[in-house]
Amino acid sequence: MLEIDKVQVQRPGLEEKVWLKPVRFLLLALGLSSLVWPLFDPRLRDLENNITGLSVLPISIGIGMLIIAITIGNRWRRSAAWFVLALVGQAVSLQMAKAGWQLRYQHYKPFDEITSDMMGMVLLAFVVVQALLVLRSSMARIIAWCRQNLRVWQLLFIASFFIISTTTVSHSVAVYIREWAFAVLIQTLSLATIILAALAIPQESTIKVRRLLSALFGDLSPDGDAEPGLPDRFAFSIATFVTILAAILCIYSYERHPHVPDEVAYLTQARFFAAGSLTIPAPPVPDGFEVYLMNTKGDNWYAVPPPGWPIPLALGTLFGLPWLVNPFLAGINVLLAYVLLSELYPKSLARISIFLLALSPWYVFLGMSFMTHMFSLTCALVAAIGVAWSRRDGKAIWAVLGGLALGMISMVRPLEAVAMAGLLGLWAIGLGGKRLKLTGIAGLVLGSIVVGGLGLAYNAALTGNPLEFPINVYTDEHFGKNSNAYGFGPDRGMGWEHDPYPGHGPIDALVNTNLNVSALNTELFGWSIGSFLLVAAGVCLSRLRRRDYLMIAVIAVIYVLHFFYYFSGGPDFGARYWFLMVVPLVVLTVRGVQKLASRFDEQFEAGGTRVYAAVLALCLISVITFIPWRAIDKYHNFRGMRPDIRYLADVYRFDRSLVLIEGNKHPDFDSAMIYNPLDLHANVPIYAWDRDLSTRKKLLTAYSDRPVWFVNAPSITNRGYEVVAGPLAARDLLNSVE
Numbered sequence: 060m061l062e063i064d065k066v067q068v069q070r071p072g073l074e075e076k077v078w079l080k081p082v083r084f085l086l087l088a089l090g091l092s093s094l095v096w097p098l099f100d101p102r103l104r105d106l107e108n109n110i111t112g113l114s115v116l117p118i119s120i121g122i123g124m125l126i127i128a129i130t131i132g133n134r135w136r137r138s139a140a141w142f143v144l145a146l147v148g149q150a151v152s153l154q155m156a157k158a159g160w161q162l163r164y165q166h167y168k169p170f171d172e173i174t175s176d177m178m179g180m181v182l183l184a185f186v187v188v189q190a191l192l193v194l195r196s197s198m199a200r201i202i203a204w205c206r207q208n209l210r211v212w213q214l215l216f217i218a219s220f221f222i223i224s225t226t227t228v229s230h231s232v233a234v235y236i237r238e239w240a241f242a243v244l245i246q247t248l249s250l251a252t253i254i255l256a257a258l259a260i261p262q263e264s265t266i267k268v269r270r271l272l273s274a275l276f277g278d279l280s281p282d283g284d285a286e287p288g289l290p291d292r293f294a295f296s297i298a299t300f301v302t303i304l305a306a307i308l309c310i311y312s313y314e315r316h317p318h319v320p321d322e323v324a325y326l327t328q329a330r331f332f333a334a335g336s337l338t339i340p341a342p343p344v345p346d347g348f349e350v351y352l353m354n355t356k357g358d359n360w361y362a363v364p365p366p367g368w369p370i371p372l373a374l375g376t377l378f379g380l381p382w383l384v385n386p387f388l389a390g391i392n393v394l395l396a397y398v399l400l401s402e403l404y405p406k407s408l409a410r411i412s413i414f415l416l417a418l419s420p421w422y423v424f425l426g427m428s429f430m431t432h433m434f435s436l437t438c439a440l441v442a443a444i445g446v447a448w449s450r451r452d453g454k455a456i457w458a459v460l461g462g463l464a465l466g467m468i469s470m471v472r473p474l475e476a477v478a479m480a481g482l483l484g485l486w487a488i489g490l491g492g493k494r495l496k497l498t499g500i501a502g503l504v505l506g507s508i509v510v511g512g513l514g515l516a517y518n519a520a521l522t523g524n525p526l527e528f529p530i531n532v533y534t535d536e537h538f539g540k541n542s543n544a545y546g547f548g549p550d551r552g553m554g555w556e557h558d559p560y561p562g563h564g565p566i567d568a569l570v571n572t573n574l575n576v577s578a579l580n581t582e583l584f585g586w587s588i589g590s591f592l593l594v595a596a597g598v599c600l601s602r603l604r605r606r607d608y609l610m611i612a613v614i615a616v617i618y619v620l621h622f623f624y625y626f627s628g629g630p631d632f633g634a635r636y637w638f639l640m641v642v643p644l645v646v647l648t649v650r651g652v653q654k655l656a657s658r659f660d661e662q663f664e665a666g667g668t669r670v671y672a673a674v675l676a677l678c679l680i681s682v683i684t685f686i687p688w689r690a691i692d693k694y695h696n697f698r699g700m701r702p703d704i705r706y707l708a709d710v711y712r713f714d715r716s717l718v719l720i721e722g723n724k725h726p727d728f729d730s731a732m733i734y735n736p737l738d739l740h741a742n743v744p745i746y747a748w749d750r751d752l753s754t755r756k757k758l759l760t761a762y763s764d765r766p767v768w769f770v771n772a773p774s775i776t777n778r779g780y781e782v783v784a785g786p787l788a789a790r791d792l793l794n795s796v797e
Contacts, residue, residue: 086128093121112692119150134261141256149587164227193251220595224580249587257669265665276410281653283405294397301417302390305426312690315382316702322429324352328362329372343761347747363529367470368431388433389426395440402447403606421582432638438468449499458499462506470514551625563625571627575634582633585685586677597651610643699726703780713744717762721749722772759793
């Protein structure tokens with residue numbers, strides 16, 4: 060059994076007061092200074108004077124000093140000290156990671172790169188000190204408790220989740236093993252530090268902590284009956300929080316600008332729909348306006364993704380707020396998740412789950428983006444709620460609602476529609492619960508057909524064949540036959556650098572599994588201990604019930620279906636192709652927390668409170684370190700896409716001109732193209748890609764009545780967009796070209 064440190068509370072004497080006040084004042088002064096340090100130190104800024112991810116380190120140190128200053132004279136000082144060690148430890152580990160805005164998976168820097176400068180040596184020295192402090196404390200007792208309270212298979216199961224998911228594969232096996240060993244060390248140190256912080260919480264304070272937890276989340280018992288109901292004040296508060304957080308990140312990190320090529324097509328397609336059209340006239344010079352996922356057929360120009368996501372995006376476009384659609388949906392999904400989980404679990408689990416969901420970096424950053432996944436989750440949750448309500452009260456109307464939502468998924472992400480159709484179909488006929496009435500089953504099928512049929516009609520309008528998706532026509536034409544086809548085969552794939560091997564087979568699928576698992580370990584919660592430890596605990600420590608198997612089934616089906624698709628989703632927004640797993644993963648995490656808390660309560664008084672306190676500490680550390688670091692280090696100017704053109708247009712007054720973008724199609728022209736009008740002859744700036752001399756000549760001919768500006772893009776300047784010439788007469792330039 061673990062022994063908890065009991066701090067003797069004594070009235071401080073005169074001598075203690077004499078030294079305590081100046082020390083507290085000094086810590087407060089140093090803490091505040093460290094917080095403002097990134098505003099003035101040029102070493103914490105890039106060449107364009109933007110704050111870098113390194114700034115998270117002094118900010119964490121500053122917050123840590125303030126915490127120590129507040130607790131130095133009271134019974135919380137030992138727990139606070141361990142918490143600060145964990146806080147600064149995560150900030151240190153992030154500085155040794157290589158992520159950045161480039162299109163790449165996150166890795167730890169090689170050892171020789173870390174030790175190449177003084178900063179790296181200081182970071183490693185901190186890791187060594189943290190290890191020594193942890194080893195000198197209660198690690199032996201922690202290990203002994205695990206051996207006494209967990210079976211061998213449980214230890215192995217939890218340990219495998221904990222260590223296997225730490226590292227992304229590398230081309231070199233030796234490099235992978237070295238990085239894996241270092242990553243396991245970092246996670247283990249973080250876990251031990253958090254445990255020690257929880258164990259050091261004063262015994263007499265645990266009652267207050269428990270009362271606070273109960274007031275927020277309700278009865279914390281790991282088992283209980285479902286408590287169906289609509290969202291309460293707590294759920295609305297969490298939904299409002301995540302909407303505001305995602306919106307702030309979209310404004311300041313994402314700059315309300317697309318950063319993934321797919322997003323350019325989605326926004327363009329949404330503008331088509333907002334204007335009441337599926338297509339617009341083809342550009343006068345197609346080569347000068349070429350962007351990914353946009354296709355030309357005869358005189359028509361159209362986006363090839365399915366139409367489901369651009370529909371709500373078009374509503375945002377009508378109000379001039381397309382960037383706010385996903386943050387709004389992030390809040391809506393919190394409410395929907397609460398409603399669905401209340402149908403299956405006690406209120407406390409639903410509350411804790413949406414609390415963790417709102418603090419998930421994976422969830423929040425996708426809520427910041429223009430990607431499809433948040434709306435796909437909205438439809439999936441509505442579909443599941445429709446089936447759950449129809450099961451509970453027998454009304455077919457709810458099943459119809461679920462069917463309509465299921466049909467909408469098919470127009471957003473078709474493979475996810477297959478997954479949800481299978482899961483909800485089995486659930487509807489009685490597997491895992493009460494069977495729907497025949498009218499309910501019929502309503503579910505009918506609703507799916509009605510909306511899904513609209514998707515087939517959309518296909519027919521653009522390709523002439525309802526079963527032929529525009530995106531597959533596009534990929535077959537531009538990347539080769541079957542390049543986007545489902546299943547194994549040597550012709551799968553588009554030749555991207557982050558696609559493991561040519562074609563798609565079992566080895567590729569296993570590599571994709573590692574890529575997504577390691578990304579989830581980092582992105583799901585942003586915890587320094589990884590994100591899978593408590594998921595594993597929830598699976599192997601809990602007495603699994605039917606509702607838990609439903610969560611596991613969702614995870615398994617999403618994984619298996621994507622196993623046979625050639626692409627993992629890439630490093631954009633974590634394991635984004637697996638995003639429908641997010642609610643089940645959060646639920647299993649909460650089940651793990653509740654079961655561990657229950658076991659600790661059986662061992663000693665208020666032991667479970669310490670488990671909850673440890674989870675709250677991890678969440679707080681993630682909010683202080685990981686989320687700001689990821690927002691600054693990765694998603695600002697992500698993939699080299701920047702909104703500079705809209706600022707240059709105001710500064711230089713482009714007005715009715717032709718602006719030639721010199722650089723690559725992606726990211727250079729993609730970032731400018733999104734600011735084009737739908738009418739490429741409108742009396743506003745027209746941005747075109749200065750692809751080559753032949754394209755330039757055609758563009759100058761098509762826009763011979765406009766002044767011309769030349770803009771060098773970031774791939775040329777290694778900074779932002781820069782005007783290099785203009786305004787120049789198009790006819791004069793045309794004569795010089797000829």
